[in-house]
Amino acid sequence: MQTQLAIDVRIYGEQLDTIPQDLYIPPDALEVYLEAFEGPLDLLLYLIRKHNLDILDIPMAELTRQYMDYVEKMRATKLELAADYLLMSAMLIEIKSRMLLPKPADIEQEDDPRAELVRRLMEYEAIKLAAQRLDEMPQVGQEIVVAHAYFEQIAVAGPPGISFEDLVAAWQAVLQRASHFQHHRVGRAELSVREHMSLVLRRLQRDGMVEFMDLFDVVNDGLPKLVVYFLAILELAREGLVKITQQASFSPIYLQAQER
Amino acid sequence: MLQEPLNTAQMKQILEAALLTAGQPLSLDELLRPFDGRMERATLRMLLDELKADWQQRSLELVQVASGWRFQARPEFSLYLSRINPERQQRYSRAAMETLAIIAYRQPVTRGDIEEIRGVAVNPNIMRQLIERNWIDVVGQRDVPGRPSLYATTKTFLDDLNLRSLSELPAMENFSQQDILFEPPQPD
């Protein structure tokens, strides 16, 4: 059985519809060749299918040898060796060695060490075929074209609205997906600082250079707000968003936005 | 605006117009809205069946998918229609399709589950791609350390594949090319 390649593989400019039967792969083509596989399970599945082996009766020694050949070739061409492939090699070697070791007599019913591998291969193959089927199904945006005629909307067509909950849900979704979750925890206090950072920037944009003291409304703002303002200015300076200047000691301090 | 009350022929025309202009499936609830509570669900179902029959042998067909009813071009016309606007939704990579298949058939699953089945790390871009397409989303967290997100397919996924429910997906069992049932070796 030959594995149909799902992608366009070319070796020396010649298109490859099926993976070659012999093991020898020209080194230049190896990278392309391995890209044709979705990972170590896929490669293993191919080796088994190529030799039309009964998966129940995998000859571990031969398979491990072939597999190691591939891993060696990857190393020879200085490909970045995927950890996944190495892990699979280790698994094969472990199975092989467990099969070579004599079984202690008192452990009669030890599981066949190949059982787990066979289970994974079967599951992977089922998914791989399911994926092909899904891909072949007609889809909206490709083969399926949906009716979409025109009608005049009568209701007042205001701009899109959002609610508080929409926004919170969107932010939650962002956090859930962001890989660097930790860096994006935002507390209430920090949020208020960030709001004031925007306020200060907006003021500097309008007024150009502003004296430090003028940024504070000491009469009307309570102490907590003044502190938040101050923290915002420090944060702006730290992030390099404002320039703070002072001509001499005790002379007025000025802030301005970083110039264009 | 028409004189109310509407007769059945007018109601059917309004339903037809609604479905032909929607651009997406309409649920029964949405289809009742034009009539402001003056149509029974049973009447609606009957009119939809009539409409479906009316359009047999015509340019479009009325179909039912996961989130409701929609008109779509008959499949044999799709090649001709594609010539008008050759830009189509991109096809996904094999890795993306395998990830999608695992989520569709084994849902809800974590990224770890997907990695276990495929034997390789999940590329975060693939997850993002499928989420942006609104084909998968997070439906909860598994109650284990790290509380990993559980992914499932959405109604839009079913709609876009012309399915009413997950049970209409091709059955997994049919896939194996050859029987690879595992049996423990016989004792000698």
Add this chain to the structure above:
Amino acid sequence: MLQEPLNTAQMKQILEAALLTAGQPLSLDELLRPFDGRMERATLRMLLDELKADWQQRSLELVQVASGWRFQARPEFSLYLSRINPERQQRYSRAAMETLAIIAYRQPVTRGDIEEIRGVAVNPNIMRQLIERNWIDVVGQRDVPGRPSLYATTKTFLDDLNLRSLSELPAMENFSQQDILFEPPQPD
């Protein structure tokens, strides 16, 4: 796929399907494309006239507008159809909402910051949409090469969300931990 050459009835069906699914007016040139040069302009005009006549007294009408031909719902149905999606108040896309959320929570931010957090490129239309709505604006430039613009939310944004200040938005720490600790442990 149909057997070629197509007969007139099939051609008319394809034209009808094209016009019903296009989502926008189609010009004569676009309407000729499905037939790959095998239809005369005169034939097309004739078929369009026939289609127009076929649809008289039906739910939609075929009309000619500035940029071509389109099917549209009969004007007397407009009010009924408008009830289906009354807040045609179309909704913002998921990408737009997430962009807005990032600006609200992480302001002031550059486009680069947003791209880093979302992991995908920011669509310039989204930024334009939010700026036109007067929900975000540019409050400065970051002092790095390229001097990227810094975006922040506006007062209008707070007004539209009925907030007095950003600090009224829920702090997100509370969300991720909400199901861990609700009550202090009771003494035995």
